[in-house]
Amino acid sequence: RASSATAAPRRPFGEGSGMSLLDPKALPEVLGEAVSPGVRVVTLLNRSGLQLGSAGNNAAAATIAAIASKVWQSHEKVDDAGALGCLLIECSEGRLAIKSIASFLVACCADASVPFGALKSKVEMLHASLQWPLQHIGQ
Amino acid sequence: MTSKTFQSLLPRLVGLKTLLVCDGEGAILLRAGDSGSELRLQRLSATFAQTTEHTGKLGLGKNRHITAFYEDAIIVHASCLPLVLSLMVDADANVGLILDELPQLVAALAPLQQHVERLNTQSGRD
Numbered sequence: 673r674a675s676s677a678t679a680a681p682r683r684p685f686g687e688g689s690g691m692s693l694l695d696p697k698a699l700p701e702v703l704g705e706a707v708s709p710g711v712r713v714v715t716l717l718n719r720s721g722l723q724l725g726s727a728g729n730n731a732a733a734a735t736i737a738a739i740a741s742k743v744w745q746s747h748e749k750v751d752d753a754g755a756l757g758c759l760l761i762e763c764s765e766g767r768l769a770i771k772s773i774a775s776f777l778v779a780c781c782a783d784a785s786v787p788f789g790a791l792k793s794k795v796e797m798l799h800a801s802l803q804w805p806l807q808h809i810g811q
Numbered sequence: 812m813t814s815k816t817f818q819s820l821l822p823r824l825v826g827l828k829t830l831l832v833c834d835g836e837g838a839i840l841l842r843a844g845d846s847g848s849e850l851r852l853q854r855l856s857a858t859f860a861q862t863t864e865h866t867g868k869l870g871l872g873k874n875r876h877i878t879a880f881y882e883d884a885i886i887v888h889a890s891c892l893p894l895v896l897s898l899m900v901d902a903d904a905n906v907g908l909i910l911d912e913l914p915q916l917v918a919a920l921a922p923l924q925q926h927v928e929r930l931n932t933q934s935g936r937d
Contacts, residue, residue, distance in 0.1 A: 732870060739865050746862045747855070747879050754882035762910075764872030781871070788878075788910070 699725035702801060703778075706794040710786040712766070714798070717741055717777050724776065732781070740770050740779040748772075758795060760788050771795040774806040817919035823912055826904025828884065831897045832920060834927060835860045840894065841923070848899050852886065855879070856897040859888035876913060878906060885909075891917050891924050893931060 703714040704727035713728035713736060721741030726733035748756045761768040769780045769791040778798045782791055821830070821843055829848040832841035837857035842849060859877060866874035876889040885906050889896040896916060900909055 736869060739869050742865050743862050743877075746858050747877070754884070757880040757882065759880075760878040761866055761869075762875045762877070763866065763869060764875060766869070766871035768866075768869060768871065781869070789907070 696725060700727045703727040703798065705801070706780055706798055708786075708794075711780060711782045711791075711794070714778070714780045714794070715740075716773075716802070717779065719745065719775065719777065728781075736768070736779055736781050740768065740777060744770050744772070744777055758792060760792060762788075767791055769795045771799050773799050773802050774809070776802075776806055778802070817916065820912060820916055820919060824898065824900070824909060826901040826909075827898060828901065829899040831856055832891075832923065833857070833860075833895050833897065835893050835895070840927070844899075848884075852897050852899050855886055856888060856895045859890075859897070860895050863890055876910070878910065887913070889913050889917055891920050893927055894920060894924050896920060 699716060703716060703725060706714045707728045711728060713726055713730065713733050715726040715733040715737050716724045717737035717740065718724065719741060721738040723733055723737045726737075743761070744756070744759060747759060757771070759768075759770040761770070766781060766783050767786065767788065768782075769788075771778055778795055780791055780794050780798075821827070824830070827844055829844040829846075829852050830842065831839055831849065831852050833839055833853060833856045837853055837860070839849070839853060862877075863874045866877070874890055876887060879886045879888075880902075882902070884902055885900050885904060887898045887900070887906070887909055896913075898909060900906065
């Protein structure tokens with residue numbers, strides 16, 4: 673399912689370019705694998721905070737994507753901090769996990785009933801599933 | 812100003828490298844552990860103070876804490892407005908235990924928190 677997130681080029685830029693494109697129909701299915709009781713929305717976004725796809729409560733996904741990007745970039749760019757692997761955010765009415773996948777970010781938002789360990793595992797699972805296809809986007 | 816309760820909680824933070832309590836502008840009010848990592852943690856604490864307002868717009872209520880998993884350390888920031896409690900622990904530390912102790916740590920900072928709030932209120936009047 674993860675490999676189907678990138679399709680064979682249907683409209684390549686020039687003949688024989690072999691550029692990989694993202695299959696927009698497959699992405700919500702892959703992200704939906706992380707949706708379980710208590711998980712509100714899972715969204716894949718670029719570093720500018722724009723969504724590529726989501727699963728779950730799509731109405732909230734755009735706002736979560738924009739803020740997740742902002743928070744990630746603020747914590748990522750600090751000197752001498754080493755590579756940032758994952759962010760877990762606890763709020764009074766819910767939780768958010770953010771992880772980078774290639775040049776993108778995945779954010780998983782849940783209510784407080786979802787343990788942090790489970791939330792972290794979900795974004796790591798998505799990282800494992802999507803790392804290879806997302807690395808080849810546009811190549 | 813630091814309560815004995817707060818000091819007594821520190822030995823329970825297994826894997827702790829550095830602990831800082833800073834105000835909203837990054838000025839250090841309390842410190843414990845390795846001073847070599849203080850500058851890095853202080854910068855990250857100021858970052859948290861700036862981003863916690865954005866996090867509050869997620870529609871998930873107020874931001875309580877953020878845990879950042881870096882390559883060589885785990886950093887936990889907790890909101891104790893107007894203060895920020897920041898902890899740097901080993902990358903392989905049991906972060907669950909650290910998060911479990913956070914409510915007690917935040918509660919133990921209440922005297923300092925209230926003192927800083929009073930000072931901020933007074934300086935706002937002057």
